[in-house]
Amino acid sequence: MSNPTLVADVVALARAAKAAARIMAKAPVAQRRTALVAIADEIVARRDEILAANARDLDAAKAAGMAPAMQDRLKLDGGRVQGLANAVRAVSQAPDLVGRLERAESLPSGLELTRMRIPLGVIAMIYEARPGVTTDAAALCLWSGNACLLRGGSEAFHSNAALGAAVAAGLAAAGLPATAVQIVPFTDREAIAELVKLDELVDLVIPRGGEGLIRFVAERARVPVIKHYKGVCHIFIHAAADLDMALNIIDNAKTQRPGVCNAVETVLIDRAIATRAVPALLNRLAARVELRTDDEFRAIAAHAGHPAAAQLRLADEADWHAEYLDLVLAVRIVDGLDGAIAHIEQYASDHTESIITADAAVAERFVREVQSSTVMVNASTRFADGGELGLGAEIGISTTKIHAYGPMGAEGLTTTKFVVRGNGQVRS
Amino acid sequence: MSNPTLVADVVALARAAKAAARIMAKAPVAQRRTALVAIADEIVARRDEILAANARDLDAAKAAGMAPAMQDRLKLDGGRVQGLANAVRAVSQAPDLVGRLERAESLPSGLELTRMRIPLGVIAMIYEARPGVTTDAAALCLWSGNACLLRGGSEAFHSNAALGAAVAAGLAAAGLPATAVQIVPFTDREAIAELVKLDELVDLVIPRGGEGLIRFVAERARVPVIKHYKGVCHIFIHAAADLDMALNIIDNAKTQRPGVCNAVETVLIDRAIATRAVPALLNRLAARVELRTDDEFRAIAAHAGHPAAAQLRLADEADWHAEYLDLVLAVRIVDGLDGAIAHIEQYASDHTESIITADAAVAERFVREVQSSTVMVNASTRFADGGELGLGAEIGISTTKIHAYGPMGAEGLTTTKFVVRGNGQVRS
Numbered sequence: 001m002s003n004p005t006l007v008a009d010v011v012a013l014a015r016a017a018k019a020a021a022r023i024m025a026k027a028p029v030a031q032r033r034t035a036l037v038a039i040a041d042e043i044v045a046r047r048d049e050i051l052a053a054n055a056r057d058l059d060a061a062k063a064a065g066m067a068p069a070m071q072d073r074l075k076l077d078g079g080r081v082q083g084l085a086n087a088v089r090a091v092s093q094a095p096d097l098v099g100r101l102e103r104a105e106s107l108p109s110g111l112e113l114t115r116m117r118i119p120l121g122v123i124a125m126i127y128e129a130r131p132g133v134t135t136d137a138a139a140l141c142l143w144s145g146n147a148c149l150l151r152g153g154s155e156a157f158h159s160n161a162a163l164g165a166a167v168a169a170g171l172a173a174a175g176l177p178a179t180a181v182q183i184v185p186f187t188d189r190e191a192i193a194e195l196v197k198l199d200e201l202v203d204l205v206i207p208r209g210g211e212g213l214i215r216f217v218a219e220r221a222r223v224p225v226i227k228h229y230k231g232v233c234h235i236f237i238h239a240a241a242d243l244d245m246a247l248n249i250i251d252n253a254k255t256q257r258p259g260v261c262n263a264v265e266t267v268l269i270d271r272a273i274a275t276r277a278v279p280a281l282l283n284r285l286a287a288r289v290e291l292r293t294d295d296e297f298r299a300i301a302a303h304a305g306h307p308a309a310a311q312l313r314l315a316d317e318a319d320w321h322a323e324y325l326d327l328v329l330a331v332r333i334v335d336g337l338d339g340a341i342a343h344i345e346q347y348a349s350d351h352t353e354s355i356i357t358a359d360a361a362v363a364e365r366f367v368r369e370v371q372s373s374t375v376m377v378n379a380s381t382r383f384a385d386g387g388e389l390g391l392g393a394e395i396g397i398s399t400t401k402i403h404a405y406g407p408m409g410a411e412g413l414t415t416t417k418f419v420v421r422g423n424g425q426v427r428s
Numbered sequence: 429m430s431n432p433t434l435v436a437d438v439v440a441l442a443r444a445a446k447a448a449a450r451i452m453a454k455a456p457v458a459q460r461r462t463a464l465v466a467i468a469d470e471i472v473a474r475r476d477e478i479l480a481a482n483a484r485d486l487d488a489a490k491a492a493g494m495a496p497a498m499q500d501r502l503k504l505d506g507g508r509v510q511g512l513a514n515a516v517r518a519v520s521q522a523p524d525l526v527g528r529l530e531r532a533e534s535l536p537s538g539l540e541l542t543r544m545r546i547p548l549g550v551i552a553m554i555y556e557a558r559p560g561v562t563t564d565a566a567a568l569c570l571w572s573g574n575a576c577l578l579r580g581g582s583e584a585f586h587s588n589a590a591l592g593a594a595v596a597a598g599l600a601a602a603g604l605p606a607t608a609v610q611i612v613p614f615t616d617r618e619a620i621a622e623l624v625k626l627d628e629l630v631d632l633v634i635p636r637g638g639e640g641l642i643r644f645v646a647e648r649a650r651v652p653v654i655k656h657y658k659g660v661c662h663i664f665i666h667a668a669a670d671l672d673m674a675l676n677i678i679d680n681a682k683t684q685r686p687g688v689c690n691a692v693e694t695v696l697i698d699r700a701i702a703t704r705a706v707p708a709l710l711n712r713l714a715a716r717v718e719l720r721t722d723d724e725f726r727a728i729a730a731h732a733g734h735p736a737a738a739q740l741r742l743a744d745e746a747d748w749h750a751e752y753l754d755l756v757l758a759v760r761i762v763d764g765l766d767g768a769i770a771h772i773e774q775y776a777s778d779h780t781e782s783i784i785t786a787d788a789a790v791a792e793r794f795v796r797e798v799q800s801s802t803v804m805v806n807a808s809t810r811f812a813d814g815g816e817l818g819l820g821a822e823i824g825i826s827t828t829k830i831h832a833y834g835p836m837g838a839e840g841l842t843t844t845k846f847v848v849r850g851n852g853q854v855r856s
Contacts, residue, residue, distance in 0.1 A: 022773065025797075111811060113818065120829045121799075203828075204829075204830060219650070222646065224828065224830040249853075251854075256854070345450065369453075371549075372845065373845050373846060374845065374847075374848060375845055375847050376848040378849065378851055378853075379852075382855035383848060383855055388855070389541055390541065400652065401549065402548070402632060402843070403652075403830045405843045405845055406845060415830070415833045416833060417799065417803055418803070418834045419795050420802060420803070420804040420811060421791075421804070421806065421807070422804065422806045424670070424673040424676060424807075425806075425807045425811065426680035426684070426808045426810070427680060427684055427808050
């Protein structure tokens with residue numbers, strides 16, 4: 001790296017974060033709660049400043065020709081600002097994890113062992129346009145006793161600065177160091193590359209955004225990274241499926257919000273039910289969703305005389321890997337449960353897979369053998385989300401099996417230490 | 429990296445491990461148990477071959493002038509070989525973790541959520557001279573449903589090959605793929621550098637050995653790493669300590685086995701008890717242990733007229749960082765609990781720290797505020813060990829807070845996935 005001033009600046013931020021983390025780790029729960037409530041109040045009180053800052057970002061985004069969907073992610077309005085404040089307040093109502101004792105045991109040596117839950121220390125979040133991540137991440141990190149460095153996208157620079165000022169004011173009101181949450185003001189990727197190397201100062205990096213950003217971080221990080229590149233979620237219609245249930249679930253999982261990582265991207269159909277399932281799926285989805293299918297699906301559709309058969313596009317290898325994030329769905333006929341599992345083992349992103357079946361033994365084998373981070377039976381993949389799965393707010397999703405696997409909430413920002421109490425024991 | 433043949437060979441090993449990991453993850457507990465028992469039997473049956481291979485390694489080590497302590501770590505004899513077999517058998521008696529259901533909840537959507545414990549997949553162990561790591565690691569990885577790549581030191585090349593053959597024979601006897609445990613036959617560091625980059629094939633790297641080896645791995649790894657660089661363990665004699673207890677514990681923690689990472693390296697003495705503790709510590713240890721102390725300690729010793737006072741060497745900054753692994757101890761007078769915690773925050777390696785005190789409130793503050801992976805009250809740091817802390821066999825120790833913190837046993841080789849069961853739920 002060529003810019004020694006930038007290096008020094010990034011190191012200085014991280015050092016300040018580490019010093020603040022020591023204070024946060026000792027801060028009593030009442031003080032952490034006071035801080036979150038004060039932050040929520042500050043966000044509401046500074047609504048006009050925050051919206052003005054956001055308007056500057058939006059103007060620049062429009063001028064730069066940002067896509068409308070991205071502009072929508074960037075945009076705040078009065079209701080959304082209130083939503084950010086409410087989310088911070090909701091985090092302050094979650095159970096306190098810091099200092100929680102777990103798994104007490106008496107050891108043969110007479111020592112008493114427990115595990116005590118403690119914060120990780122310094123969390124670096126690296127994310128893109130959505131300014132709400134700034135206050136969500138700040139609230140989760142503070143509540144779990146951590147300090148954080150928040151490096152949002154340059155598109156949201158002014159919005160994040162305004163939200164960061166609200167967070168700092170709330171921290172100060174609670175007597176906690178404002179450096180417990182620092183907005184990283186360097187918007188180029190060099191600063192990220194430097195930050196993720198600081199393994200003596202930063203305990204965890206969580207990149208959120210497009211696959212390009214996440215790979216940029218993962219390839220350079222010396223600090224541990226919690227990440228998922230993409231969600232290629234599968235739904236398998238087993239021979240013993242309730243076909244109406246299957247169609248409802250697939251429709252929901254594909255069309256309710258196609259641009260998110262827990263939307264379904266590939267449907268696998270058990271050959272034993274294909275002659276019924278193929279026309280039913282076409283009837284349900286073909287008018288709204290582009291289907292890319294294998295030869296066999298097309299042949300069955302043609303044989304059934306379905307009018308959509310002629311327009312079906314054949315899937316190629318890239319389709320089995322694709323995260324469309326759009327109203328496009330890959331469909332393949334497979335040879336029963338084993339065929340479905342084999343396809344999933346080859347192509348899944350370890351995010352979420354669901355089986356539709358009324359056969360409990362088949363469901364059990366699917367649940368045991370599919371190693372994705374969320375495995376479902378008779379439910380929409382759209383439920384693979386920290387909020388829906390009872391974690392409270394979600395800081396990220398991990399498809400790496402280390403530390404956290406699947407949706408990650410406040411508990412993922414903590415670890416446990418061994419606490420051993422004796423009365424003079426020595427080892428013989 | 430300049431050697432494409434080596435790259436291809438390392439990738440081929442890792443691919444085979446990943447294929448074996450899929451089979452291991454589905455292998456029933458009875459089959460995994462059969463494999464471990466068969467491996468233990470094979471180790472015993474092949475004792476003479478194993479000892480002959482070890483003799484070749486020892487001859488080479490002697491010829492190369494290896495230090496006697498290292499030769500002792502490398503050496504096997506009949507009793508040690510039997511010990512390796514017994515350790516494998518003991519692992520097969522531990523509770524089975526694979527498929528264990530945890531934390532069942534009913535969600536507001538009507539979905540039923542549990543977590544199911546699953547193997548990580550492929551574990552790469554990178555270690556030095558001790559051949560026992562080969563069979564210990566193989567047993568723990570297989571028992572927890574993983575495959576592993578074992579890259580021992582070149583000093584133990586023939587020993588590890590002989591032990592690996594016993595493991596492969598045991599796997600085959602149980603109908604499991606021999607590729608579930610592969611001895612990496614490439615002894616240069618280029619092969620390690622290549623292996624630790626394969627984040628699509630390897631799930632976790634555990635380096636064990638000297639700080640140089642561990643830094644080599646950590647600086648190159650793209651795969652997550654569980655590691656500790658060193659153990660700079662502290663014992664703090666608080667004003668309210670039972671001084672006899674403190675001396676017994678310090679003596680044990682320093683002298684019972686000085687060459688291990690949980691031996692004490694620095695003793696902190698509360699100024700309030702220093703006039704009693706300094707002469708007592710000298711009386712207890714000065715004949716057997718070299719003390720490196722601060723000025724104040726020396727002044728108190730001189731004032732007390734202690735004969736050892738004149739020979740005391742002054743500690744410098746390097747001593748507070750030192751992992752001596754020898755009969756040397758750094759000693760410092762500190763200003764009560766706050767002084768002890770401040771010293772520990774600055775110098776500790778996050779391994780193990782112990783306080784000696786009869787004051788429960790002080791002990792509680794020490795336990796809460798010291799963020800090391802093992803925190804003790806009135807006990808010897810030598811208990812910071814997976815076996816002593818009830819984990820069964822230990823695969824490593826982590827001083828990084830991600831995934832595992834402190835001694836890590838079989839559970840650290842697993843994670844949990846979310847299992848969600850519904851009856852047709854869709855998200856609205």
